[in-house]
Amino acid sequence: MNLSSSPPVGQCLDMCPAKERKQRQQLGRLHRFEMQAGCSVSKGCRVKSLPLADPAKTVKEYSRPAAGKELSLPCDLRPPPVLLKTVRYLLMEVWDRAIDTGAGSLAEAYSFVFDRVRAVRQDLTVQRIRGRSGALVLEGSLGFLLCSPYLVRDLPLETYNVVLHGNQVRESFAELMECYRTEPKCPREAEFQALLLLYDLGNMDTMCRAMELPRSVGDSPQVRVALAINRAHLEGNWVRLFRLLDQLDCLQTCAFYRHFSSIRDQALRILTHAYNSRNCRFPLNLLTSLLALDNTEVAGQMCTRRGLVIVPGDQETVVFYKASFKDIRPDAPIKEDLMIERKRGDFTWAEIMLGEDEGEFVRSHK
Secondary structure: OOOOOOOOOOOOOOOOOHHHHHHHHHOOOOOHHHEOOOOOOOOOOEEOOEEOEOOOOOOOOOOOHHHOOOOOOHHHOOOHHHHHHHHHHHHHHHHHHHHHHOHHHHHHHHHHHHHHHHHHHHHHHHHOOOHHHHHHHHHHHHHHHHHHHHHOOOOOOOOOOHHHHHHHHHHHHHHHHHHHHHOOOOOOHHHHHHHHHHHOOOOHHHHHHHHOOOHHHHOOHHHHHHHHHHHHHHHOOHHHHHHHHOOOOHHHHHHHHHHHHHHHHHHHHHHHHHOOOOOOOEEHHHHHHHOOOOOHHHHHHHHHHOOOEEEOOOOOEEEOOHHHOOOOOOOOOOOOHHHHHHHHOOOOHHHHHHOHHHHHHHHHOO
């Protein structure tokens, strides 16, 4: 596409262009979430042995530019209001229902929503949509991209590709920041500037950019806390870092989630050097609290995996002894009842992803 020419303006008012919907139906490439009620892959309502597409459920899939397809036809592009409607549908109707169904459905829903959210961003890019209209769509998409790694932490690699997911997060943040530069004073800018700082923990370029933000954004409580967490991380002050994390809301903690394992591992290494002695006893319940873990059992398992001895008694203790410490990889991501589930409260995951204020609006109008 010639960048000097005017970008195409989307004219498709459905979540999926009619041409694509018909083509994928004929090729048998409909997802289960897109089929008419009563249809299935193995049996049900069929035309020429193929399931029927439900126009209200079919969502445009991501198409690689290298595939030789025309991506800039106005009839195939969705304008911002339709893109926003699509993101809300994916999160409220597909994702939340999958959460309630179970792990098998969750894996299927993640692959579907991830692909369709990627297609949403592709439509934004082709139309060069910036400003508030672009920000609204990207904010909802990023809500999903930031929360889903916590929810799909136990899925196999073929379902959840950490590298591909991370690339989409970074690209979405980059485009969102451009939207904010194009049109200042977007309502949720401070929130997402803080989310970027938490996701990119310790990145000096991100911190420097945050310090150059307009005062109305840079002095917001969200950005100030996120910067303080970054400073605590750079200083190695993990005690202060975990105390600051308690001030974050659910979405912010999900943005930080990928750093929990490495920071807890670093904390155990520091404690092993600081309290290195066969005779020193460190209370396990205190360690659990300092690392913001859910219970002493989890804390004890983290210690024993590293060769540290847990001494039983009325109050279990840890023996931090360098000679017994094993240099292993950080623990796999775990469920965080204290740091995430408690903060979520009564909100659904779709409401957390879209913003709690919007979640209240959605529930009050059901």
